[in-house]
Amino acid sequence: MKIKLVATTILVGTLAGCQMDTNSMLNLGMQSAQIASLSDSDVKTLSDKSCVQMDSEAKIAPENSAYSTRLKKITKALGDNINGTQVNYKVYLTDEVNAWAMANGCVRVYSGLMDKMTDNEVQGVLGHELGHVALGHSKKAMQVTYTAQLARGVIAASTNTAIANLTQSQLGDLAEGIVNAQFSQKQETQADNYSFDFLVKKGLNPLGIATAFEKLGGGETTLLSTHPASSDRAKNIRDKIQKMNQGK
Numbered sequence: 001m002k003i004k005l006v007a008t009t010i011l012v013g014t015l016a017g018c019q020m021d022t023n024s025m026l027n028l029g030m031q032s033a034q035i036a037s038l039s040d041s042d043v044k045t046l047s048d049k050s051c052v053q054m055d056s057e058a059k060i061a062p063e064n065s066a067y068s069t070r071l072k073k074i075t076k077a078l079g080d081n082i083n084g085t086q087v088n089y090k091v092y093l094t095d096e097v098n099a100w101a102m103a104n105g106c107v108r109v110y111s112g113l114m115d116k117m118t119d120n121e122v123q124g125v126l127g128h129e130l131g132h133v134a135l136g137h138s139k140k141a142m143q144v145t146y147t148a149q150l151a152r153g154v155i156a157a158s159t160n161t162a163i164a165n166l167t168q169s170q171l172g173d174l175a176e177g178i179v180n181a182q183f184s185q186k187q188e189t190q191a192d193n194y195s196f197d198f199l200v201k202k203g204l205n206p207l208g209i210a211t212a213f214e215k216l217g218g219g220e221t222t223l224l225s226t227h228p229a230s231s232d233r234a235k236n237i238r239d240k241i242q243k244m245n246q247g248k
Contacts, residue, residue: 043142045163047104050175053168054108061091067111074119077202078126082134089126097216100179101129103138116215120208124195127209131194137187138178145177192233196240210237
């Protein structure tokens with residue numbers, strides 16, 4: 001995994017037009033290998049800083065607003081702990097249809113998504129996002145994003161001091177990279193399946209996952225801009241529901 005990430009980083013740097021001699025590329029490769037193995041503590045620190053930066057740039061729904069009240073109702077059954085990671089939810093007031101989660105349990109839902117969905121559908125989407133956290137996808141996204149930023153020269157050398165002294169601009173670039181991270185088809189399917197199992201375990205209807213995909217359609221939103229296609233993802237969930245019902 002480290003070798004693959006190092007190669008990717010050097011390629012990113014080349015595509016970005018960076019002029020690097022052999023020693024520079026070698027040093028970058030060594031730094032990238034270190035970044036790719038960021039400790040859980042480092043990932044949490046970076047996630048904490050990135051989440052704070054995203055919050056500072058967003059319009060957050062007040063605690064007593066209709067959106068926040070509704071989200072509390074929706075998430076009450078989901079709980080606020082995923083594999084030992086404390087989860088905190090907030091609503092961003094924006095027409096954009098999206099939701100995301102970071103490795104530290106920072107989960108943000110956009111009001112545009114809530115406007116389009118039922119409570120059960122929001123639960124399905126959140127189960128998916130929590131799946132990325134529980135399955136380690138969010139941690140890997142942080143590693144890859146941080147490495148790519150290093151290659152572009154956005155972030156300084158890989159040291160604890162560098163992590164502690166990231167500027168607001170650097171944190172903004174890092175946070176945007178994480179929020180817009182493209183998960184693989186395998187990771188997306190795994191997160192979908194996690195959401196299914198998670199909702200069933202919580203006594204919630206997993207159908208909301210499928211209808212959310214069907215409602216949002218084929219890649220028209222940030223949330224569903226990755227493969228597999230939303231129709232295939234909905235069918236996967238409906239097939240799982242059918243098998244579950246047949247087993248009763």
